[in-house]
Amino acid sequence: MNGDLIKAQDIFLGRVNQTCNKFGLNNIMAQVYALLYLCGKPLSLDDMVERLRISKGSASINIRALERYDVVRKVWVKGSRRDYYEAQVDIEKVVMDRIKSAIQTRLTEVDGMINLSTSALDIVDFSDEEEKEAVEIFRQRLDRLRKLHGKAKELFDLFDTSLLTTALVSETEETAK
Amino acid sequence: MNGDLIKAQDIFLGRVNQTCNKFGLNNIMAQVYALLYLCGKPLSLDDMVERLRISKGSASINIRALERYDVVRKVWVKGSRRDYYEAQVDIEKVVMDRIKSAIQTRLTEVDGMINLSTSALDIVDFSDEEEKEAVEIFRQRLDRLRKLHGKAKELFDLFDTSLLTTALVSETEETAK
DNA sequence: TTTAACGTTTAAAACATTTTAAACGAATAT
DNA sequence: ATATTCGTTTAAAATGTTTTAAACGTTAAA
Incomplete structure (x- = not known):
């Protein structure tokens, strides 16, 4: 498995983080959105936890804030009990x-x-x-x-x-x- | 001496403070500017300290930030050794x-x-x-x-x-x- | 000179916010 | 029924920012 894509995404995500600080936005919220935006496919909470190295609690709280803002959507994935989310790509x-x-x-x-x-x-x-x-x-x-x-x-x-x-x-x- | 004016100004200043929090701005900086804006005459650091009940260090730091942003000006007041500042009223x-x-x-x-x-x-x-x-x-x-x-x-x-x-x-x- | 009046700097404190780890409860699978 | 897998909640820790008090240096007055 090729890690270059992950590396490239990480560079983007790192920069998002930096940008957030300057903007006065919540880091994790922005990173979660950015990750979903980049991947273009639904991810579970655990996916985000693993990918961004954040706690599950934080992921949970922030994803719901993003939901309220209507920038991510919960989607149902066949055969899984987990909640999956995808980014509003517009x-x-x-x-x-x-x-x-x-x-x-x-x-x-x-x-x-x-x-x-x-x-x-x-x-x-x-x-x-x-x-x-x-x-x-x-x-x-x-x-x-x-x-x-x-x-x-x-x-x-x-x-x-x-x-x-x-x-x-x-x-x-x-x-x- | 009539305290009503002070009271009215304080109401304004209090509200500025509240507004700042929502805006993600620095409270003291905004309050200092607001005070100068309202008074319409040059004030010294000690005036601000007394009026806003803040420390002198804070007043000093924030007034200089306001100066850098070009929203207050240092003015010379005859017969005084203090620095006086007035607000850019535009x-x-x-x-x-x-x-x-x-x-x-x-x-x-x-x-x-x-x-x-x-x-x-x-x-x-x-x-x-x-x-x-x-x-x-x-x-x-x-x-x-x-x-x-x-x-x-x-x-x-x-x-x-x-x-x-x-x-x-x-x-x-x-x-x- | 010496003293007093300033503005500035700085290290510590106060404060607010974010993040986490762990406990919890609900739902599903076994 | 019991165990497991989830998402959520929460109290505490980590972090970042603001504010202060006190020390400091500089300039002007006495």
């Missing part, structure tokens, strides 16, 4: 989904931040003449933030409603060979 | 710079990943008939990744060269009041 969709979700989370978060702070500012007592200017600056900053958020949201909606997305997302749903 | 620019830099880092990282793996794959010995198919799948996956990377890069360049950016970036350089 990587464009996977990446787009993640990016969109990340942006949306952040936009919502910032929106909440602005609203909360605006309410807080409205309660400030204006009697103190000395603070009037500081309050005014605070208000200006919030306005500016609000404007930025609005524009970002517009841009995201544009991004979301195809116009730009079509340029990026897989043209055909050709799934492997 | 928040659109700050955010855009960060986003662009993040995207570029990731694109470069992925590019490296693809190239490295491609080289690794080229070395694989083809003699083993059984592995031929697996190698082919690997190759297909890499091709697909390369395509995605290419499109992402195109999109980013579009984003970078104004077309979309103009919609987002500050129209005038009006710097506070």
Whole structure:
């Protein structure tokens, strides 16, 4: 049996690991997905454990996270009691989904931040003449933030409603060979 | 002296902290910037230490990181030996710079990943008939990744060269009041 | 000079996250 | 029934990151 393929895959997987650190992603989750993506055939938990030298618990937890994200699928393999998983190979969709979700989370978060702070500012007592200017600056900053958020949201909606997305997302749903 | 303003600012700062965790950003760095952004006037290290209840070392390290990112500026205050800092108030620019830099880092990282793996794959010995198919799948996956990377890069360049950016970036350089 | 006021560095601590090993329970095979 | 093969759970260990307190060096004041 020829080990060159394994070696080449390991180089890819190693690099995925490195990339993950820079991206702030979970190493094992990404590696599990990468392995499934590369192999193009269903693997069992034990396959992953052996191939990536990780614990079974970790494999179990991470594969289910990947399932929730809809980037891997559980498949049934005839004659085996094990759970097998295969990667969603439409990587464009996977990446787009993640990016969109990340942006949306952040936009919502910032929106909440602005609203909360605006309410807080409205309660400030204006009697103190000395603070009037500081309050005014605070208000200006919030306005500016609000404007930025609005524009970002517009841009995201544009991004979301195809116009730009079509340029990026897989043209055909050709799934492997 | 009226504490309402402080309270309102604290609410904002608290929320920034919470937001940071979700964003994977450094809490103190963001809080320092947020404080300077809100106050709209130069603050010294000790001001930040007192206002945010952080250590001086932390303030020092983080303010310099912010300086490197070009989001705060050291300013000279007459009659004081301290270093004072003020926020770059053009928040659109700050955010855009960060986003662009993040995207570029990731694109470069992925590019490296693809190239490295491609080289690794080229070395694989083809003699083993059984592995031929697996190698082919690997190759297909890499091709697909390369395509995605290419499109992402195109999109980013579009984003970078104004077309979309103009919609987002500050129209005038009006710097506070 | 000597002293005081700074900003910076650094080693240790506090903290959060990830990973593991082992125990567990459910399902199937014997 | 019993034993085995699975996936999951969980408490503890490993790891990585952030934060601090204290020591340090430098500059300006006294």
